[in-house]
Amino acid sequence: MNIRVIEIPLDFGASRRGSDMGPSAMRLAGLKQELNNLGHESEELFPGIPVPSQEFLEMGDEKAKYLVPIAEVCGKLAKEVERCIDEKLFPLVLGGDHSIAIGTLSGLGSAYKKRNKRWGTLWVDAHGDFNTPESTLSGNIHGMSLAAPCGYGRKELTALHGDFRKLDPKNTAIVGVRDLDPKEKITMKEAGLSVFTMTDVDRLGIAETAKQIVQFFKDRVDVLHVSVDMDAMDPMTAPGVGIPLSGGFSYREVLFLAETLAASSLIGSIEIVEVNPVLDVKNQTARMAVEIISRLLGGTIY
Ligand SMILES: [Mn+2]
Structure with missing residues (x-):
């Protein structure tokens, strides 16, 4: 496969800063080598999409912090992602916080x-966003990033691109969800999303x-986008995320899920977000992220 890394x-888009270093942490964790080992051709979008620093x-x-610059960056990202599909390249988007998903x-x-x-999205996340x-x-805004592309929220985001x-x-x-805000739940039910909570995973x-x-998507779509917020993982395995929340996926569970999704042959794009090196321990969250990407792209143990 020909992959373009963006x-x-x-x-x-988040309160706890540091996920801007996520892409370089994943690079350090050997992403490029991993893609090569799997037999994929990959190229980096260069020059990348410019992102201003929060300080400026x-x-x-206050109800949609940094709306203007987020919409601007997401607009550019949307163009790049569309260009990938036009050029028959597989987009692999590396965040950043989850607000970038509005662009993707x-x-x-x-x-x-x-x-x-027909296309669908699997949102792997501790939260509903x-x-x-x-x-x-x-x-x-990282807590609004699934709602906006589904048509809920401020026009600057719902009508982006x-x-x-x-x-x-x-x-x-x-x-992977285990924390939803009261009003958020109401909007989710109204929208008709399908939700597999951690309680469902337990049961x-x-x-x-x-x-x-997999059956859900096979019944409905031709192609699937997978958006992985690293906070879906248990903080024991992935401590370097913006909002760590106990009771998440174990190391084995998330890789099993990724392998099963890959075997469906539906995946057309991947996004990994919320790797936060400032809060991480010896880059283990970025390494976990690279393992998840690898399995989603067809990596297996044997
Ligand atoms: Mn999220």
Whole structure:
């Protein structure tokens, strides 16, 4: 496969800074070598998408912090992601915090719309990221990054890269979730997302959960985007994330899920976000992220 790696060092969609160093941490953890070992051709988008530093920006609206610069960066990312699909390259987007997904999903939405392709998203996350400026408790846009492409929230984000709904929430599933805000839940139910909570994973086991997720997408779409927030993992395994939350995926569970998804042959793009080296221990979260990417791209033990 021909992969284009797109790095987005943007961390001001979250309160805890540092995920802007995520891409270089994943590079240090041997991403390029891993892609080569799997037999993939990969190239880095160069020059990358410029991201301003938070210190030089105005926060603006407290209910949608840094809306203007986030929309600007995400608009450029959307263009690049769409260009990848046009050029038959596989986009591998490295964050940054999860707000960058607004760019990725907008680019994919536009690219697949013009091809009349049915597409869906698997959102691997401890949180729902389905807030709007009305429901948010923090005002951080990384908590709105799934809602916006599904058509909920501020126009600057929902109409980014084209005034239409980029992603059908009915073709969207969340897995790993264990913390939702009260009003966020209401919006999620209204939108009709499919949700596999950590309680579902406990009850079904990871094998059955993964099987049901693959079936969900096989029944609905031609191509699947996988967006992985590293906070889906348990902090014992992945401490270097913006919002660590106990009770997440174990090391084995997440790799099993990734391998099962890869075996479905549905995956058309990947995004990994919220690797935060400032909060990490000896780069283990970035190394975990590279392992997840590897399995999603077909890596197996034997
Ligand atoms: Mn997230």
